[in-house]
Amino acid sequence: MMWTTDQEDRYEMASSKQDKYLLVAAIDFGTTYSGYAFSTRYDFQRDPTNTFLKQWVDPTSSMMNNKTSTCILFTKKKKFSKFGFEAEAKYLDLILDKDHMNWYFFRRFKMSLYDVQSTDEEVYLEDETGKPMAALIVFTESLKYLIDSLLNDARKQQSEIHLQDIKWILTVPAIWSDPAKAFMRKAAVGAGIDTEMLTIALEPEAAAMYVKHIPLERSVDGKTGDVFQTFSAGSKYIVVDAGGGTIDITAHQVMEDGNVKELIKATGGDWGGTRVDGEYIDLIKCLIGRTATDDLNQNAPNVFFEACREFESAKRTIKPKSDITFNVRIPSDIGETYTRTHSGKNLKSVEYVTTKRKKQFKISFIGDKLRLASSDAEKFFAKSVKKITKHLKKVFKQKDGRGISTIILVGGYAESLILMEGIKSSFPHMRTIIPQGAAWSVLRGAVIFGHDPSLIRQRRSKYSYGIDVFEKFNPAKHDENRKYEKDGEIRCGKIFSKLVEVDQTVTVGEYQGEGVYTLHAFGTKGDVKLYSSTEMNPQYVDDENCFFIGYILKPGHSFLLNEDIVIKMCFGETEIEFNAHQPKSQKTAKYYLGQN
Structure with a gap:
């Protein structure tokens, strides 16, 4: 744009x-x-x-x-x-x-x-x-x-x-x-x-907005926790947004004016509730074998879809250390296909199943329901919960993670009693709170954010960001293999001109990265490319941990190639915003990454 x-x-x-x-x-x-x-x-x-x-x-x-x-x-x-x-x-x-x-x-x-x-x-x-x-x-x-x-x-x-x-x-x-x-x-x-x-x-930031506006919260151990304590000046908390796909983790500290700054750049992974569903479907496929699985995938693809939906509802009843047997309905086509592909053998005669992860389950059937001991049903959550708690431990060991006293657990997966217990037992010294209606706390918080977006004051940059430029070749500084000649000048190209470095504190609404360039320095088309890196001081844009993320200016823009241009970037917002300005001709543009 x-x-x-x-x-x-x-x-x-x-x-x-x-x-x-x-x-x-x-x-x-x-x-x-x-x-x-x-x-x-x-x-x-x-x-x-x-x-x-x-x-x-x-x-x-x-x-x-x-x-x-x-x-x-x-x-x-x-x-x-x-x-x-x-x-x-x-x-x-x-x-x-x-x-x-x-x-x-x-x-x-x-x-x-x-x-x-x-x-x-x-x-x-x-x-x-x-x-x-x-x-x-x-x-x-x-x-x-x-x-x-x-x-x-x-x-x-x-x-x-x-x-x-x-x-x-x-x-x-x-x-x-x-x-x-x-x-x-x-x-x-x-x-x-x-x-x-x-x-x-x-x-997770939207969820934090919602939690801040609730007077009282219940903790996962049934005690009442004062949210005013969580959001008092100087206090530190971590938000774990446990959704279906991703686990999103952000840590904040409350500032004197009541606004918050991000302590640690956002982290997480694909360890959400769908991982639990995948463990269950793996059990079903191992139960019936590859031949029956392939038969169903080809002739009745709705069956695993239905089985997953049944489990999605039933898994909410799984409680830690329960002595109540877990029951989940399985579609009749599963048993019929098993019998047809196993020489008439009845699925209900199977007593033990070993999954791909070498976990063994003792099973039984009653009517159209598969039955498991509650301790076995908990195994579906094991890998997901382990990944989450292990990652949280790493966060708390970081310098800026020390002193965090409260875990705020939100998202649809947050309502799982197994996940709650896993976090509580791993961090018994912390208050772990979950808002009423954790599954839609992000939605309600997002509406609050729209009315009043002022809560977040500072964030941590997830990456180092820089522009692809060339410089006059300096043998003491540049790689000899990158040397080339153009317009009578010996140059070094693909240099990472850093604007912001990874983990740098950036203020919301302020421009942090600024550079003055002549557009012809980027090539005959004057296009400007933005790169990011997980390293603090990358030297070249094609280094191992660097990757191209988008154009600041694309070929065909209206800026003058032979005139200086000031490029500023705002990294503190949730999206990268650019401001490009040529003082002499007074040409200006503002846009988000991917819009130009």
């Missing part, structure tokens, strides 16, 4: 444009479940936690939920059909009618952005049957459905509300890369949101 001085006012109006909002709407686009919430200015002033939270009906069970399944269905012609629970139900119908092969059904696809490293990277997804589709289409159509649904609900309260009257908050994992955040902005804009009315919020 590029413009000259005459057009600059359009961007400068962004803050005043947001100030005129009538409604704050938040979308939590999750790996397993998604939802939205909103509130008016009046709602917020009366009670910051008072938000409208969409209720979704699951047609297969008629149960009400605060989120819907993150699934989307496209027709044979790749046209949007349905989203959420309705997409699941329709796809199951298509499978039963054996008419699903040419439709496009995607589920749990958010994790496809987990490893995106460049804004120029083309991302494709494979649907349930392996057919490809551009990820941008899948995400854009999903967000469009949620936006349209939210507008319909908002107009039931204020009939004259329009898209441009709404300040939109889209939540993303704090551990996501900058290009992944840029991808979500691009998808949201493609779905109809004005980029100037859109803010990307980090999920």
